Amino acid sequence: xxxxxxxxxxLDIKLKGTAEETISASSRPKIFAIQPEDFHGITPKxxxxxxxxxxxxxxxxxxxxxxxxxxxxxxxxxxxxxxxGAKRKILAIVIASKTADDYVNFGKADPKGLGGEEILxxxxxxxxxxxxxxxxxxxxANPADEPKGIFIxxxxxxxxxxxxxxxxxxxxxxxxxxxxAISKLTKGKVTLCIDESINFFNKVENVNIQKIIGKHPxxxxxxxxxxxxxxxxxxxVWTINPQDVVIIGNLFLTGEYRPNRVIALAxxxxxxxxxxxxxxxxxxxxxxEGKINKNNIRVISGNVLTGAKxxxxxxxxxxxxxxxxxxxxxxxxxxxGWIPFVGGSKIHSASKTSFSWLSPKKEYVLNTNLNxxxxxxxxxxEMEKVMPIDIYPMQLLKAILANDxxxxxxxxxxxxAPEDFSLIDYTSSSKIEAQKIVRQGLDLMINEVG
Amino acid sequence: xxFIRNTFDKYKPxxxxxxxxxxxxxxxxxxxxxxxxxxxxxxxxxxxxDGVDLKRVxxxxxxxxxxxxxxxxxxxxxxxxxxxGEAGTFLDYLLYGAFKFLPMVVVSYGVGLGIEFAFGIxxxxxxxxxxxxxxxxxxxxxxxxLPLWMLGVSVAFAVLIGKExxxxxxxxxxxxxxxxRAFAYxxxxxxxxxxxxxVADASTVDAISGETILGAxxxxxxxxxxxxxxxxxxxxxxxxxxxxxxxxxGAAFLLFTGVASWRIMLxxxxxxxxxxxxxxxxxxxxxxxxxxxxxxxxxLLVGGxxxxxxxxxxxxxxGAQTNRGKWYYGFLIGFLGIMxxxxxxxxxxxIMMSILLLNVFAPTIDHYVIQANIKKRKNRLKIV
Numbered sequence: 001x002x003x004x005x006x007x008x009x010x011l012d013i014k015l016k017g018t019a020e021e022t023i024s025a026s027s028r029p030k031i032f033a034i035q036p037e038d039f040h041g042i043t044p045k046x047x048x049x050x051x052x053x054x055x056x057x058x059x060x061x062x063x064x065x066x067x068x069x070x071x072x073x074x075x076x077x078x079x080x081x082x083x084x085g086a087k088r089k090i091l092a093i094v095i096a097s098k099t100a101d102d103y104v105n106f107g108k109a110d111p112k113g114l115g116g117e118e119i120l121x122x123x124x125x126x127x128x129x130x131x132x133x134x135x136x137x138x139x140x141a142n143p144a145d146e147p148k149g150i151f152i153x154x155x156x157x158x159x160x161x162x163x164x165x166x167x168x169x170x171x172x173x174x175x176x177x178x179x180x181a182i183s184k185l186t187k188g189k190v191t192l193c194i195d196e197s198i199n200f201f202n203k204v205e206n207v208n209i210q211k212i213i214g215k216h217p218x219x220x221x222x223x224x225x226x227x228x229x230x231x232x233x234x235x236x237v238w239t240i241n242p243q244d245v246v247i248i249g250n251l252f253l254t255g256e257y258r259p260n261r262v263i264a265l266a267x268x269x270x271x272x273x274x275x276x277x278x279x280x281x282x283x284x285x286x287x288x289e290g291k292i293n294k295n296n297i298r299v300i301s302g303n304v305l306t307g308a309k310x311x312x313x314x315x316x317x318x319x320x321x322x323x324x325x326x327x328x329x330x331x332x333x334x335x336x337g338w339i340p341f342v343g344g345s346k347i348h349s350a351s352k353t354s355f356s357w358l359s360p361k362k363e364y365v366l367n368t369n370l371n372x373x374x375x376x377x378x379x380x381x382e383m384e385k386v387m388p389i390d391i392y393p394m395q396l397l398k399a400i401l402a403n404d405x406x407x408x409x410x411x412x413x414x415x416x417a418p419e420d421f422s423l424i425d426y427t428s429s430s431k432i433e434a435q436k437i438v439r440q441g442l443d444l445m446i447n448e449v450g
Numbered sequence: 451x452x453f454i455r456n457t458f459d460k461y462k463p464x465x466x467x468x469x470x471x472x473x474x475x476x477x478x479x480x481x482x483x484x485x486x487x488x489x490x491x492x493x494x495x496x497x498x499x500d501g502v503d504l505k506r507v508x509x510x511x512x513x514x515x516x517x518x519x520x521x522x523x524x525x526x527x528x529x530x531x532x533x534x535g536e537a538g539t540f541l542d543y544l545l546y547g548a549f550k551f552l553p554m555v556v557v558s559y560g561v562g563l564g565i566e567f568a569f570g571i572x573x574x575x576x577x578x579x580x581x582x583x584x585x586x587x588x589x590x591x592x593x594x595x596l597p598l599w600m601l602g603v604s605v606a607f608a609v610l611i612g613k614e615x616x617x618x619x620x621x622x623x624x625x626x627x628x629x630x631r632a633f634a635y636x637x638x639x640x641x642x643x644x645x646x647x648x649v650a651d652a653s654t655v656d657a658i659s660g661e662t663i664l665g666a667x668x669x670x671x672x673x674x675x676x677x678x679x680x681x682x683x684x685x686x687x688x689x690x691x692x693x694x695x696x697x698x699x700g701a702a703f704l705l706f707t708g709v710a711s712w713r714i715m716l717x718x719x720x721x722x723x724x725x726x727x728x729x730x731x732x733x734x735x736x737x738x739x740x741x742x743x744x745x746x747x748x749x750l751l752v753g754g755x756x757x758x759x760x761x762x763x764x765x766x767x768x769g770a771q772t773n774r775g776k777w778y779y780g781f782l783i784g785f786l787g788i789m790x791x792x793x794x795x796x797x798x799x800x801i802m803m804s805i806l807l808l809n810v811f812a813p814t815i816d817h818y819v820i821q822a823n824i825k826k827r828k829n830r831l832k833i834v
Contacts, residue, residue, distance in 0.1 A: 013498070159498075232831045298497060305496045327498065330491050333455055337487030338505035340513060340707070347501030352707045353510055354501045368491040372503025373483060375578055376620025379507055380771040381711060392772060392820055410824045418495075425496035429507050430620075435495035 005227045007214025009388040011350050011423055013159045015304065015327070016363040019264035021166055023275040028099075032075045032281040033083075033092040034060055038319040039130060040439075041139045041446060044071070044090050052079045057104030057126055057257035060093050068143055072127030074259040074280045076101045092316065095281075108255035111181035119184045123248060126257040130319065131244035132185075135222060135237045137442045138417035147238045149188035149229065152179075154201040154242050157219035158303040158422075160273075162264035162322050164242045165199035167275060171246045172200045178249030179207050182240065193224040201242075217388065222417045226389040231414050243322055261322065267304075268365040269297040269326040284315040284324070292326045298368050300325040305422035306435070330369025338372070347371075350386070350427045375430040383434075386423035389415055393424060397434060400441030405448055408441055418442070458482050476570035480577040508579040510709045514700035515586055515761065521696040522689035523547030526594050529649040529686050550650050551689055554589035557598045561605040562588075569614050578619035580626075580767070581609065587627035587761060590690030591754065591802070592634065593647040600641060604634040624809045625768040628802055635797075648686035662687045663752045664741075668795035672740040680751045691757040701760040710764040713773060714780035718759035721784025722750055722801075729792050741792045749788055758801040759784065768809040775815040783808050 036044040043064040048054060054073040063069040073095060081094040106126045111119060120143055123129050134141035141147070154164055168175060183190045183206050192207045195218075202209065210228055217223050221239045231237055240248070243261040250258045259280040266273040270292050278287065288299065292312060300307040301318040304325050308318065317324070337343055340353040347354040348364045356364070383393040391412040399407035421434035428434065464471050465478040482488070483505070492499060527543030538546075562585045570577040588605055612629035613622040635642045645661035646652045663674045663685055679685055683693025691697075704710035726746025733742030749755065763769060763783050770779035783804050790800025797803060 015498075230827075230830065232827075298491075300497055304498050307497065309497070325497075331489045333486040333489050335454070335486050338483075338503060338509065340506055340510045343501065349501040351500070351502045351507075351709070353506045353709070356501070366498040368497050369487070369499070370490040370492055371487060371499045371501050372505065373488060373490065373576055375504040375576070376580075376618065378504060378578075378580065378620050378767055379709075380766040380769070381773060381776075384773060390823070390826075392823060394771065395816075395820055410827070411820070412823075412827055422496050426498065427500045427502070429500070429502045429504055431499065431503065433494045 002208070002210055004211040004213060007212065007218040007223065007227065007388045009385060010157075010215035010217055011386050011427065012157065012215045013305075013348065013366075013426070014361065014363045015159045015266075016268040016365045017266050017270050017273045017326075018160055018363070019162060019266045019273045019275055021163075021275070023167075023262055023277055026276045026278045026282070026287050028097065029279075029282040029286045031080070031094055031096055031283045032073075032077070032279070033094045033283070033316040034071060034074065034281050034319065035092045035316060036061070036071075036090050039063075039071070039140055041137075041443070042069070046082065046090070046093070048079045048093065050079055050082060053077075054079060054095060055102045055104050056259070057106065059127065061090075063140070066142065066144075068124050069129050069140060070124065070127050071130055072104075072257055074257075074282075076103075103256035103258075105255050106251060106257065109252055111177055111184065111252045114181075114184065116184040119181050122251065123181070126251050128244075128248050128251055128257065131240055131248065133239045135225060135231055135239060135417065136414035137446055138222075138419070139446070141236070141238050145236045147186045147188060148231070148235045150182055150186050150190045150238045150240065151193065151221050151225050151228075152191070152207075152240055152242055152245060153193045153219055153221040153224055155193075155195040155197075155219045156303075156322070157214075157216035158305055158323075159216075160264065160266040160323060160325055161219070161303055162262070162266075162275065164322075165197065165201060167262035167264070167322070168200075168242060168246055171249075174246045174249035174253055175200075175242065176204060176206075176249065177252050178245035178247075179204055181248055181252055182245065183207065186238070191224075191228060193221070193228075195219070214388070217386075217420060217423060220417075220419055222415070222420045223388050226415050230390070233409060233414055235414075241320065241322070244320075263317070263321065264323045265291060265326075266323060267300075267326040269293045269328060278317060280317060280319055282317050284310065284312055284317060287317075288312045288324075288326075296329045296331070297326050298329050300327070304366075305426060306419045328365065328367040330367030330371075332367075332369065334369075351382070351429070370431055372429075372431050374432070377430050377432060379429045382427055382429060383424045386427055387420070389420060391415060393421065393434070396441075397421075397432065397437050400437050400444075403444060405445065408445065409449075413441055413445060454485060458485065473574075474571055476575060476577050477567050480567065480570070504579045505582075507709055508582045510707050511583045511704065511761070512586060514703045514709075515583075515590065515690070517696040517699045518690045518693060518757065519551075519586070519590060520544075521683060521693045522590060522691075523551050525683055525692055526550050526650055526689060528684065530651065533649055533652060546650075550594050551589065553598060554592065554594075554596070554601055554689075555586065557602050558588045558605050559585040561602045562609050565606060565609045565614065569618065573618075575618070580613075580619035584608070584626045584630075587690075588630045591627060591631050591688045591757070591762075593642060594650050594689055595647045595652070596634065596638075596641055600634060600638050604630040604637075607633045620767055622767055623813075624806055625762055625765045628762055628806050628809075631802055632806060648688070662798070664791065664798035667740045667744055668798050670738070670740050672743065674744075677748060677751070680748065685752075688754060688757075690761075691754040694751050694756045697756045697760050704760065704764070710760070711766070711769070711776050711780075713776040714764045714769060714783075715759055717777045717780030718763050718784035718787075719750065721781035721786075722755060722759070722788045723747070723784070724781075725785045725788035725792075726750070729788070741795060746788075749791070753791065753801065754799050755784075755787065755801050758787070758805055762802070762805050763808075768812065770812040770815050770819075772816050772819040775812070775819040778815050778819075779808055779812055782811075
């Protein structure tokens with residue numbers, strides 16, 4: 001094992017409503033949907049119409065820029081609706097499920113006995129390729145690239161994040177199979193980053209294990225890459241979430257695409273926070289019914305720092321999500337709430353202008369209030385405190401705002417993803433929308449540099 | 451609370467988009483958000499946000515200024531009564547000081563915020579809180595006898611040329627409070643220097659010297675009173691700058707809350723001490739020069755040094771922005787500040803000048819610090 005890496009910068013935000021360690025199965029929902037917005041930068045080309053019968057693993061659409069990248073159905077049933085938004089952009093492919101699933105057979109095989117090409121084509125055909133993301137740009141990888149390495153983070157440090165070692169209990173074989181398959185995709189190393197806890201990740205073979213200890217965002221795969229082997233201009237590194245490694249592993253063990261995972265339902269507005277076994281794309285309506293408080297809450301698919309706002313009425317479980325969070329909406333006024341220390345220990349702050357530093361272990365109920373208004377960037381040094389990657393975050397953000405491509409390259413745009421800036425969103429006293437700015441910068445780079 | 455909220459809500463539609471006074475919205479919003487943290491919720495990015503905002507940061511700095519300000523007002527009264535040879539009670543001193551000082555605060559805020567509101571409304575942006583601090587800093591670094599109209603003109607110059615011309619809060623190159631002081635110093639020199647301006651009404655009292663310690667040293671006197679007085683602040687000077695003790699209390703608060711940069715404060719102190727020591731060594735050859743031979747550690751106690759490095763050098767907008775840059779920036783402020791003070795006795799408040807100078811060089815310092823990071827990235831590419 002290589003030397004441990006300690007990350008000092010960052011911030012752990014403790015929220016009320018951590019998921020308890022129990023797993024319940026969610027009842028089989030009647031509708032499912034795959035939402036192309038989950039796949040940033042992909043323009044979908046549909047291969048199904050309303051009324052098409054699909055099985056688990058039947059392609060629904062492929063990427064306009066690379067038709068090898070397919071997106072397949074998570075369920076058996078009938079396509080009932082193609083939801084479109086402005087400019088006929090496809091928002092969701094809705095599928096009404098049958099009572100039981102039948103699976104497209106992609107062929108069972110031991111990944112150890114297969115070559116890289118065979119493994120790649122199986123992953124592409126089954127729709128599992130969408131799980132393989134690339135840095136830079138934080139988008140779905142291009143299968144034609146030769147990655148420098150593949151990184152998997154076995155732990156998530158975000159608020160209320162699920163514990164993967166618990167969620168993946170019983171899937172150890174599938175995880176190992178997934179790793180065996182992935183390792184054939186690169187000539188470089190596959191690195192599995194682990195934290196201090198002792199669990200099955202420590203015993204995974206055929207992988208380079210790296211221990212990383214620290215506050216959030218030390219669990220972010222981008223931060224881990226930057227500490228182990230930072231990305232240089234022109235290099236590509238692929239990343240896969242551990243739950244998705246299991247789905248890839250099961251593809252080889254069973255020959256079928258099994259888009260199931262164990263997610264956490266957590267947050268102060270969840271009646272009984274715990275784990276549930278669910279299927280990608282399932283409707284949230286039936287799933288959340290009775291499990292969360294009704295009034296004035298926000299349901300987030302993903303964690304509270306990087307997730308997307310969704311709806312308990314007509315939302316669907318996102319393609320990549322391992323967590324659904326529910327927190328109160330913050331559409332309330334607070335009189336003189338800007339005076340330092342007013343609001344007592346209810347106001348959480350990374351700075352010491354409230355009393356939250358007195359109770360670092362307390363679990364907070366935080367709402368969605370912006371706690372101020374957007375202002376010019378004034379305070380310096382606060383972004384650096386929560387940015388473990390060796391870049392100058394404020395200068396990079398300013399370069400992005402100025403659309404200065406050369407400066408963005410110089411300042412390390414290839415090493416970052418929006419999620420790495422989520423704590424800057426949080427702590428910024430000027431309420432800078434850092435994640436939005438970084439995404440904008442990455443999109444510009446994709447268009448201009450590619 | 452309900453009543454006030456309802457009143458705001460009642461008039462808010464008039465200022466919303468399409469309302470009758472739509473254009474005045476920034477002004478209305480400034481008052482609304484002064485009373486209430488608004489009900490805005492997150493639309494992009496992180497769904498939860500830290501409790502801190504620019505108002506909280508700025509008000510923290512104002513809190514930190516309060517001890518120096520209260521003491522300053524007391525000292526105005528104390529100096530005034532002492533020059534008359536009279537004694538008063540604590541309250542007499544404080545009330546007299548407040549009577550002289552508060553009009554300066556009113557003029558500073560009135561003129562400054564007036565311009566800020568006008569710019570906010572004309573340019574259609576929300577009013578930034580930056581001036582809340584500048585507006586209090588300016589009267590604190592002026593002599594108490596400065597005529598109010600001069601103060602008003604200086605403030606207007608500082609806000610218009612020092613800040614709005616560059617794009618407003620967050621964009622200014624120079625610290626606006628120091629721009630005001632520099633403007634007043636060069637435009638109205640007789641009211642900003644000499645031995646008659648630092649104590650209220652000193653010009654009407656004959657034959658009493660109200661010199662600052664630095665002024666006395668510059669004119670060659672080497673007996674300047676007790677060190678304890680310098681530390682506690684029972685000496686003439688700008689309102690806020692005399693009491694090192696009170697400034698230290700403010701500094702402790704700023705450092706504790708993390709609002710001001712400890713790197714800048716510490717490195718400025720080191721820079722000042724280094725220069726002071728060098729001059730003390732040189733001074734052994736020039737025994738007649740009082741400024742040169744003034745002990746280096748006492749240099750750190752007198753004049754605006756402490757006030758400037760705690761409240762002015764740490765201004766994040768005009769200072770260096772990178773953590774490493776802050777070390778160079780602070781050190782040079784202290785170093786050059788003491789150098790200007792000693793070498794050019796015509797301008798004993800060298801520290802203010804040196805901050806303005808370093809404000810100009812801060813982007814250059816940052817440039818080289820960042821260039822090192824860029825170089826590291828490029829070298830990595832070469833190795834691979």
